[in-house]
Amino acid sequence: MMAVQQIKMVKNILAGNDELAARNRQYFQSHGILAINVMASPGSGKTSLITRTIASLGQGARIGVIEGDIAGSIDTEKVLEAGAVDAVQINTGGNCHLEASMIQKALESFDLNSLDILFIENVGNLVCPTHWSLGEQIRICLLSTPEGHDKPVKYPEIFAASDAILLNKIDLIPWTDFNRDFFYESVRALNAQAPIFELSCRSGEGIEDWVVWLRKKQHHVERTQASSIPPTPAG
Amino acid sequence: MMAVQQIKMVKNILAGNDELAARNRQYFQSHGILAINVMASPGSGKTSLITRTIASLGQGARIGVIEGDIAGSIDTEKVLEAGAVDAVQINTGGNCHLEASMIQKALESFDLNSLDILFIENVGNLVCPTHWSLGEQIRICLLSTPEGHDKPVKYPEIFAASDAILLNKIDLIPWTDFNRDFFYESVRALNAQAPIFELSCRSGEGIEDWVVWLRKKQHHVERTQASSIPPTPAG
Numbered sequence: 369m370m371a372v373q374q375i376k377m378v379k380n381i382l383a384g385n386d387e388l389a390a391r392n393r394q395y396f397q398s399h400g401i402l403a404i405n406v407m408a409s410p411g412s413g414k415t416s417l418i419t420r421t422i423a424s425l426g427q428g429a430r431i432g433v434i435e436g437d438i439a440g441s442i443d444t445e446k447v448l449e450a451g452a453v454d455a456v457q458i459n460t461g462g463n464c465h466l467e468a469s470m471i472q473k474a475l476e477s478f479d480l481n482s483l484d485i486l487f488i489e490n491v492g493n494l495v496c497p498t499h500w501s502l503g504e505q506i507r508i509c510l511l512s513t514p515e516g517h518d519k520p521v522k523y524p525e526i527f528a529a530s531d532a533i534l535l536n537k538i539d540l541i542p543w544t545d546f547n548r549d550f551f552y553e554s555v556r557a558l559n560a561q562a563p564i565f566e567l568s569c570r571s572g573e574g575i576e577d578w579v580v581w582l583r584k585k586q587h588h589v590e591r592t593q594a595s596s597i598p599p600t601p602a603g
Numbered sequence: 604m605m606a607v608q609q610i611k612m613v614k615n616i617l618a619g620n621d622e623l624a625a626r627n628r629q630y631f632q633s634h635g636i637l638a639i640n641v642m643a644s645p646g647s648g649k650t651s652l653i654t655r656t657i658a659s660l661g662q663g664a665r666i667g668v669i670e671g672d673i674a675g676s677i678d679t680e681k682v683l684e685a686g687a688v689d690a691v692q693i694n695t696g697g698n699c700h701l702e703a704s705m706i707q708k709a710l711e712s713f714d715l716n717s718l719d720i721l722f723i724e725n726v727g728n729l730v731c732p733t734h735w736s737l738g739e740q741i742r743i744c745l746l747s748t749p750e751g752h753d754k755p756v757k758y759p760e761i762f763a764a765s766d767a768i769l770l771n772k773i774d775l776i777p778w779t780d781f782n783r784d785f786f787y788e789s790v791r792a793l794n795a796q797a798p799i800f801e802l803s804c805r806s807g808e809g810i811e812d813w814v815v816w817l818r819k820k821q822h823h824v825e826r827t828q829a830s831s832i833p834p835t836p837a838g
Contacts, residue, residue, distance in 0.1 A: 409646060410758060438758050442757070462730070492644065493729070493730060495731075496699050496728075512749060514646065515644075515647075519646055523674075524674050539778070
């Protein structure tokens, strides 16, 4: 009885989340904003990817950031220093992932007409964020080489659900046992389509290819921007 | 209404887990087994710590392992190769943490009279495992240096709740921006008591200090072994 009730409730909660996510997506789309859900383990380099991307885009795009963390505001300070137009910190307390309702609330703090790209840095976690749509048009998954080439086998869902996969900290490969062939084979078994970008957010190597891809996605959103009156986030 | 119902249910589920965890703990204690809940991000080196510890203990202790992963059985194969007496793989499907009921079920596969130490490798996750007791006597948290010195600030609960904190991959510090002072200060603000072991599971550096501490804990369990008739795990 308990179990059945629990499953029903989880379904209700996820369905409610999907409704809010659809509203967020419409909101992004109507403002011509590309929203990117950045998912990875703790310490894979999500914030470094965002600051490197801001630097690489320069005046080419106006970036907003939503930072999701259990606690702290270190990353929000970092992305603002790096040149983000605006950034909002969400502290989830004990919650292991962001949800669409949190994004909806955070969007109230932004002037969306002043943004081209919105990075949403999820809580560091290779499992839970996969189940919660935030309304993003693109989901990316970062893996850092010291985490090991076997992560796609152990955490398949997140690699299967991502629109691009970024292999970070390639500068550390010489000092690890990372096996590129194993990594590529296991990712390709899960996700035949997503581009894989190898990069080092520390040295900057490989950032350009990622940014070229990102700009294409952003231009696509601009071209398909809905002409309808944007809904209010709370509406 | 929904929210209240949800909170009540979560409390019920956690209370149910705690009951099963208490039973597991009694079961470990009555068999003189030290059970260790190993928690960390994906790719921090949990399995490498276990295989290194098995090698270092040699004939000194008989080790069993429960491996928790979303999918795959790579780690179970590794620990058996390394000399574990027995190992059981739990594939959680989408579940982001182990629960006491999973451990209870897994224990049916072990001959507990043949074990001194049981490692329980949790799903790679710095958040969710903290909330679910498995009945372990000791919880440890690994952090690998490439994940960054700021992790205790961002994921405080797991560092506060651990009986020992292991800083792994210290051989990679020269190629990262890891700040030891920041790490120690932030850990100590959360947890004044837990020993912090610096080590490299790759090179073996620092393993001995950790193993000495572990053996002390194991001997304590042996000395305090309950004389009562052990309950059956299903009883």
